[in-house]
Amino acid sequence: MKNKIFIGTLLIGLLSIVSCKKDFLDLAPNENITEEQAFSTMIQTENFVNNIYSVLPTAQARINSTPYDSMSDEGFATYTASAITFSGGGYGPSNITTYINVWRNSYVGIRKANIALLKLPDVPVLNPEDEETRKRLRGEVLFMRAFLYFDILKIYGRFPIIDKPRSVNDDVVLTRNSYEECVAFILKDLNDAIPLLPTTYAATNLLGRANGAMCMALKSRLLLYAASPLNSADVAAKWQAAAVASKEVIDLNQFTLYNALANKADNYKAIFNVFANNEIIWFRNQGNNKNYEQYYYPPGLSGWGNTTPTQNFVDEYQMANGLDITNPASGYDPTRPYIGREPRFYATVWYNGSISRGVNIQTYPGGNSAINGGTNNTKTGYYLRKFVDENVSLSTGSGRQAMSIWFRLAEMYINYAEASNEANTSPSADPLIYTYVNVIRTRAGLPNLATGLNKEQMRLAIRHERRVELSFEEHRFFDDRRWKLRFGGDIKAINWNAAGTSYTISVAQNRPFEEKMWYMPIPQSEVDVTKVAQNPGWQ
Template identity: 35%
Template sequence: MKNYKNIISALVLALAIAGCKKYEQFPVDKVGIDKIFDSRDSAGVNAQKYLYGAYSIVKNGHGRVGGDYLDVAADDAISSASGPSNVATILSTASYNSYTLPADENLWGTYYSGIRQTNEFINNIDVVPVLAKYKTFSVKYVWKAEARFLRAYFYFELIKRYGGVPLLGNKVFTIGDDVSLPRNSFDDCVKYIVSECDAIRDTLPDYPFPPVDPANPFSKEADSHRATKGAAMTLKAKVLLYAASPLFNGGNIDGSNPLTGYTGADQNRWAAAAAAFKDVMELRAPTGQLSYSLLDNYKDIFLTQYNPEIIFFRQGGDGTGVETANGPVGFTGATGKGQTSPTQDLVNAFPMANGLAITDPTSGYNENNPYTGRDPRLSYNVIYNGAQWLNASIQTYEGGQSKPNGSLQQTKTSYYLRKFMGNFESTNSYSSHSTDWIIFRYADVVLGYAEALNESAGPTAEVYNALTSIRKRAGIAAGNGSLYGLKAGMTQDEMRNAIRLERRLEFPFEESRYFDIRRWKIAETVMNQPRTGLSIVKVGVILNYNPINVLTTKFDAPKMYLYPIPYDEVQKNPNMKQNPGW
């Protein structure tokens, strides 16, 4: 297989994000393996740097796909950039095949390189006589557990894109080896990831990390991005959620093909996922308090480091890159490029602050004043006409300050991205803030639990409690019965729709929606209709809101529910079976 042979000559892909001091940049390709895993290195300095290199393979989602967020290729936004080379446009208009899938999302080789690197670490770390202790054992065993976590995470990222993939165990291939490996079944891959998470969870550090202490090998600042017991438990739960979802559990795109999912449906898979999420929710730190909780302020989740909602993240350093790429145009000294244009579809999904849908005649929605009295998460995710930003009222009507038209890249929908940005409503310029990329956060655990429990047991009180806790934190009013706008006595189908909506409202641009509409097997409905925005025309003091179509998207079902195995892999490996339709 091409990707194995191409990486034989390198010991590791260990380059970190440029300028991010928290990931070690270590030129291990310049030294031998015996120098990295040195039997005389009681501090394990080089080995630890090698492990940090494996962490750098974990993706940062900011502008990850050709400068765009991955969810721009779903129904929550479009890219403001033009031209067919834009990655999100290619993905959302079905303009790819097995050899033109954009490299930024065709991550087969990337993650197999990570698997090789973690295998190198796992196979060699035992020779390093690390003296530092964690609990009662050498820190090197914590490091090995971290490497196994990363390997399991890389496999998860592969199977949710491709279905079953080759499982390598601890094998590190050399040039003389036969690398014509077949794909393992989807079931085999799920069982492997789950078993790895179970095996390592109690060796990984507890969360939260202890404070800086010379006698302790972990510190909050240096180690907060590293895998913990909670991260392993969350990965297990996420894998089980995907395995229970319609795409793989009863909706296999090739019903008798074990590579593309299960060959039969089993409701018990939902119960297993619910139990795994519940375990994370009940996890306690050594001090006795619950390890994770919802942060009080939704907007601060992405700005406040080490907050109790974060379970696993990719460090991104401090800066203003998100604002520079996505901020509104039209400001002097605080230039934005407006790369991300949220859709009207997303904006319409947000209810009123009383929790009722804008289509509900009792909600209080005013189509002539459409942004007043809405779910606060709307203003935390989207900048709309009239919103406060940089000490000004945003103008996205035609010819307005942030919608000047002409050739300047600007919003195509009348909306700009707000999420992930600093609190710049009342400042004149941007300033540096954390740009960490959160991969697992507690709200995902809560909503994953609600979804799995509803599917396995129906809309129980626990399901309601999980969903209302998210809505309460969002700032929605409690209302009658403290249901936060939810309907009492919902059926299982109604609750399913409510949970799916809540996921959309909670996780825009976090690489959730893109995969959710696939695992729910609704992408063919969602994506085979045009994306919409607004053309706002100002006449005197009156604003006229005119719906417009901004992009025709396409989803070829069933083949697009899974990515094609890369063309070169299939051509060079007679045992590598392609996914259906490709």
Template identity: 30%
Template structure:
């Protein structure tokens, strides 16, 4: 949806103006005098539905670069500091330059509140066939989106200040403190429950066929999946008995994070996760799989093709449009036809997390080494590739471009462009470009279509999965391991993901802590580059620990060296870049100073 011009929607602490002026003609069907009142909008079906459609505009696109800049390039997944380096990486994050988009979320929340207040009076919709149900569904979606936008703010800011549930009036008091975390969760969950009661399980044509024109609309499957995510976070160490944040208080002394650990939250999270799985699978959802006579190839194709062939099967909440082409052009190597940008660098610690093809870690493997080079080419890499990249699990070849890997898209014509060369003088190395090279010697290749080309421009349009079934399986395994360690369903659901990826099943016998680490490892690999890592390391409170550190030195191969594919000088672990040390304040983003100045009841997160 295009933005409304010349209208200022600021946070809820400023009274919404009842008259729109100077609106874009293609946003609302304007009246002859080019003035649209709220009464006029909600008496017209087309204008009301345009308002309703606009409520979806703050749903993120996880493959769009601004989103990934914040939630990918500030984690131990990736880097693009040759182009951009978010302030948190240098420590230069303040209330004046907060990366939070809280203000635009408050704008959308207010528009949802006005919609809920006014839509019942739209006679034109009510007079349509099934008009009552149309409005019921619209209201359910508006209520869901209002709750979801609060949830997005909570993930960014912690406990938030909630706007009134009715449109503001002159004289209303908008000096509103933060609610506690527990109050915030209770409110969002209560709103989701109300929304769910107004929504269908899914949107169907006559019979049982899902209506493909309604992809992206909110249904009970999506709401239940979001409830699962919220309850998982609510049970996690950052939010459950976090005495480290006992000093985070409102002005009246109210402590904003509960100080007593509640183990029952994990049980509640597990129950909601299996409820979300059951409703999804009962309505046709399943893990996407590609069949092949070679199990390894099946695992590779299942992981690679998931994002363009598998969203109908595995996608729970699907965003109909996605800027996946922007992801592709930024991540693909320069040897791609038309010369891609070659700059979404993958950090060595993530590369190391991918298992060997027998399921062992690189530390436990008898065959992993970084000192030899293979003589044999495969579908996945060229002869001369370092042995550290051989015999790895299928997802490694679907997610990571490394020195010697096959080109993820369509290669340029000419010698050696069918393979990726990151060494200094290579086709995608540092010597031939001042900025378009990855500081670690790796780039992301997940969600790059094999037909992708820059010139001629070829990209396969596809939706983005905001929540997919694999996430729900991991939610369930994690919550169940915390609430009932040893339950056989932990392995059952974890192994479904592993075997889909071409790995052998895990066997029983791990301790709760060992299983916890396996589940966290699996989330890091399976959900890599999809916006989860930023929040996972925070909710687990491991962001400052070795192996999951979000600050300090980050490693890769030596981009300043290498004159041929098998050059040992390139294949040397070296510091690629350094970020500011982890600080407690980085658990959350600050509220903007403009909001602090308007709402004197707000308290800032400690450290800002």
């Protein structure tokens, strides 16, 4: 019975051990499948690898149907009580798994990856193509292990590196490796995977499987985080490494910014609705459904209105002339705050008076989507328009092929600009900083950045562009932290009167902040069993 594959409960997923318990992996209809059977052919081995993909998270559904960015200053979770409690500071080591359970879930996937990497060399070759399949599967598993370890790294910081399956004879006490060792381990997995994988797949049945470009994109994000203030002193070489990694993805010339529609708002919205378009480096196929529409449509469209933009976020949008609304020359009229804003605003946010599917979205008291009007009603006065396909009706017809996007080309441009700006004394030292920020702004229908910006001015411009372009794509929650921002405070809402002629600004939630919140607490259950060191401030 020792060859049964399962995930033991002794270490809450961190140390999965071998025993006589019921098979966990569901690799075949027979629940008693053994390791020997699981790796007896390359087909069975691929089934095992496919199972690891099921552990990978979905960006828009981190806490129930709620993304992490609903717990940043971008968003507010309308009805997901756990996300609201988290945002209010109601979490700690004893209950963090109620909100974020990445430590356990990632180690479950990592254990599966370690088993696959151990067994892959010995899988028999039965067909001429089996050797190529073995090579590809090893690359895929290395990517997934790297992705899962990076998920731990960005949430909890440094972690115990486990690179092989553990048994009942192994010491249960674990020591966290240094941050630098963790980054190096993930980086090695990615570098080892890249030559084993095609850069992209032409066959549609392989879309979403790990490829070389995905490994390179994850390198870009990993090295950007590793160079950031939370994780490093200001070291130019680290920033330069992140810039190089980002440029390598760009220089593949296999991805292009989506730019098919003349209307800039429609074009931006289509990035997330046109299935497998050429801007996307990696997405997880969510199947044919109406999930985004159900989650994000306002009640006036029979939706659940979850994850709503905040007034804090709305104020970030510039005017169509490219000027901040705080600039007297911008033309911003506070009595008509939604007139003349940049195109991405209209593609991302539903506001009082927005029209969708022939319905006027009414957020005023008594309106069809009134603020604080019920469980599914916004608490901020806005609804999230991004990600939904407004051709989809919740009451009739079929859904659409949905994607959860993890990497796209726009992020690589912005990653490069941030990293190179930080690596240099002035943005004038690298013309590509301006070029790559401006290519994003041009696609959005905005003028280029003003010339002659200094390093700090460019830093703010890049952070603005990142916040708007990549909103609700699981960046802001972590950007706040890696930049060491003091992200608490008032989350603001807008309250319109029925005539739409006046409004007041209120506080939807006051969110606490302590420096210990830059990293999450490790679950106390893990600390108790493995004696792994708790994060500072959470002891």
